Amino acid sequence: MVMHETGAPLVLEELELDQPGPGEVRVRIEAAGVCHSDVHYISGGLAARTPIVLGHEGAGIVEEVGDGVSGFRPGDKVVLMWRPRCGECEFCLTGQPAQCALGKVHGQTNGLLRGGTRLSKDGVRYHHLMGDACFAEHAVVSQESLIAIDGDIPSEIAAIVGCAVITGMGTVLNKMPDLTGKSVAIIGAGGVGLSAVIAAQLVGAAQIIVSDVVAARLEKARELGATHTIDSSTEDFTDRVLEITGTGVHYVLEAIGRPATIRAGFEALRPGGTEVIVGLGAVGEELSIPINLLVQGDRKVVGALYGSSNTPVQLPEILRLYRAGRLPLEKLLDQSFPLEDANEAIEHLRTGAVGRPILVP
Numbered sequence: 001m002v003m004h005e006t007g008a009p010l011v012l013e014e015l016e017l018d019q020p021g022p023g024e025v026r027v028r029i030e031a032a033g034v035c036h037s038d039v040h041y042i043s044g045g046l047a048a049r050t051p052i053v054l055g056h057e058g059a060g061i062v063e064e065v066g067d068g069v070s071g072f073r074p075g076d077k078v079v080l081m082w083r084p085r086c087g088e089c090e091f092c093l094t095g096q097p098a099q100c101a102l103g104k105v106h107g108q109t110n111g112l113l114r115g116g117t118r119l120s121k122d123g124v125r126y127h128h129l130m131g132d133a134c135f136a137e138h139a140v141v142s143q144e145s146l147i148a149i150d151g152d153i154p155s156e157i158a159a160i161v162g163c164a165v166i167t168g169m170g171t172v173l174n175k176m177p178d179l180t181g182k183s184v185a186i187i188g189a190g191g192v193g194l195s196a197v198i199a200a201q202l203v204g205a206a207q208i209i210v211s212d213v214v215a216a217r218l219e220k221a222r223e224l225g226a227t228h229t230i231d232s233s234t235e236d237f238t239d240r241v242l243e244i245t246g247t248g249v250h251y252v253l254e255a256i257g258r259p260a261t262i263r264a265g266f267e268a269l270r271p272g273g274t275e276v277i278v279g280l281g282a283v284g285e286e287l288s289i290p291i292n293l294l295v296q297g298d299r300k301v302v303g304a305l306y307g308s309s310n311t312p313v314q315l316p317e318i319l320r321l322y323r324a325g326r327l328p329l330e331k332l333l334d335q336s337f338p339l340e341d342a343n344e345a346i347e348h349l350r351t352g353a354v355g356r357p358i359l360v361p
Contacts, residue, residue, distance in 0.1 A: 058134030168195025170307020
């Protein structure tokens with residue numbers, strides 16, 4: 001599915017896909033999640049070179065590998081990652097592959113890591129969103145953007161683990177290491193927020209407060225372990241959190257990326273509390289918070305890209321927990337759409353999907 005210009009509907013086109021070059025892998029896509037980041041690119045909140053094939057949350061089967069590929073062979077099931085990891089830079093070696101030096105390449109070029117794109121039509125080169133371009137039947141992906149998984153993992157589950165789940169669960173596990181017995185408020189009950197609810201329940205948070213404006217999402221949050229929910233279309237988030245907790249929460253996870261909701265989350269912290277922002281704002285958007293409330297309350301505001309996860313380690317761990325029946329990830333799946341109905345799936349996400357809509361090529 002191709003975006004030719006900002007704001008325009010995606011177009012289903014047949015493109016030429018080059019053979020995988022050195023260090024690259026051809027993947028047959030079996031499932032792709034529809035994420036709010038895709039919507040940000042369509043709306044122009046995030047910038048991308050066009051024409052571009054969207055999709056960055058996917059899973060599939062390896063069909064062919066290029067020269068020098070290690071760790072993958074035809075028939076392997078893989079998860080696509082929108083943040084590559086080289087395994088050699090300072091960040092990768094210290095357990096922070098989300099900050100890998102290769103990460104900026106995809107954003108700056110909308111191509112693959114070894115330069116250029118592998119998609120074309122009538123002599124025009126098409127770009128790859130986040131190096132994945134998985135709103136498609138097939139994709140050529142750099143090996144650094146793949147993780148091999150067990151073949152019996154359902155592809156829809158594998159796809160969402162590569163973005164929504166690793167972001168939401170990773171943020172809880174990595175940025176809230178002492179959450180057991182404490183309180184957390186989660187702003188936004190989409191795929192990321194609901195994944196955070198599952199993680200907070202897993203580690204034994206005493207209070208899990210979830211805010212959204214869609215009643216069905218709040219109902220799903222309660223099903224997954226939320227102890228309290230706030231309908232922010234009718235209730236003031238900060239007031240309700242203070243009413244529930246008395247002193248504010250230990251942690252806030254903001255999964256929307258809006259200055260107003262970040263500010264509300266900050267004001268709902270107890271002294272010594274931490275707000276973790278995972279939602280991306282529009283390019284150039286800024287945040288304002290009261291200095292004295294920050295300093296006098298010894299509060300913290302931090303970001304978490306990709307859940308600050310060590311993906312080669314934590315993504316397989318999450319899938320092992322899922323296979324053991326500890327994580328109800330299937331409850332994060334919304335309805336499935338054929339690839340040609342991608343625009344319908346995106347509109348569904350915008351207007352109230354509960355969990356992740358899935359595209360099935």
